Amino acid sequence: MLFPHQGEWIELEQGRLFWQRDFLPLKQSDEIFDYCLNHLDWRQEAIMMFGKSVMQPRLQAWYGDKSYRYSGLTMNPLPWTAPLLALKQQCEIQANNRFNSVLANLYRNGEDSMGYHQDNEPELGRNPVIASVSLGAERRFTLKHIATKQTFSLDLTHGSLLIMAGELQHHWKHALPKTRRCQQPRVNLTFRNIID
Numbered sequence: 001m002l003f004p005h006q007g008e009w010i011e012l013e014q015g016r017l018f019w020q021r022d023f024l025p026l027k028q029s030d031e032i033f034d035y036c037l038n039h040l041d042w043r044q045e046a047i048m049m050f051g052k053s054v055m056q057p058r059l060q061a062w063y064g065d066k067s068y069r070y071s072g073l074t075m076n077p078l079p080w081t082a083p084l085l086a087l088k089q090q091c092e093i094q095a096n097n098r099f100n101s102v103l104a105n106l107y108r109n110g111e112d113s114m115g116y117h118q119d120n121e122p123e124l125g126r127n128p129v130i131a132s133v134s135l136g137a138e139r140r141f142t143l144k145h146i147a148t149k150q151t152f153s154l155d156l157t158h159g160s161l162l163i164m165a166g167e168l169q170h171h172w173k174h175a176l177p178k179t180r181r182c183q184q185p186r187v188n189l190t191f192r193n194i195i196d
Helices: 024-037 082-095
Strands: 008-012 014-022 048-050 052-055 059-064 068-070 074-075 102-106 114-117 132-137 140-144 151-156 162-165 173-178 186-192
Touching: 014 082, 024 132, 024 186, 048 074, 048 132, 068 162, 082 132, 082 162, 082 186, 151 162
Parallel strands: none
Antiparallel strands: 008 014, 014 162, 048 052, 059 102, 068 074, 102 186, 114 173, 132 162, 132 186, 140 151, 140 173
């Protein structure tokens, strides 16, 4: 798989990442961040964790062509908006991969988080490619190898792109931990291809 624009491949044991700090120009990053904060249909949903229903510690929105189910939650898509569709097309060029949906996450401050998990639902396919655009506050993204417990972290910055590819979802979990240092919001747009 080739990525035509400048960036950095990070080869992990049984997985690979592509990281580009300056994927979006600052003006576009600011505009999309403002658009997402003010125009996406943000919701806080309940999911099943360890047999219990709990509220997610973040807000989410789902746009695209397909429904998505995880942790007992079914997300029915809202139609693409022009800004999300344009950004999807930019990500498709960079990832050399087609996407038909985007999961948007809003972390209101450092108290909002995402626990360790794998994006390995059957509808994502065998080795899913997921393109993740970060907007707003910088946050630490952490991966942990399931077998070896090896860890790897990146500070995801405003306008950056992280692509998870290869066998990564089979062997690694990833998380966005809580932090007291961050008091500002962050939007994360994760473009995916949902298979029937």
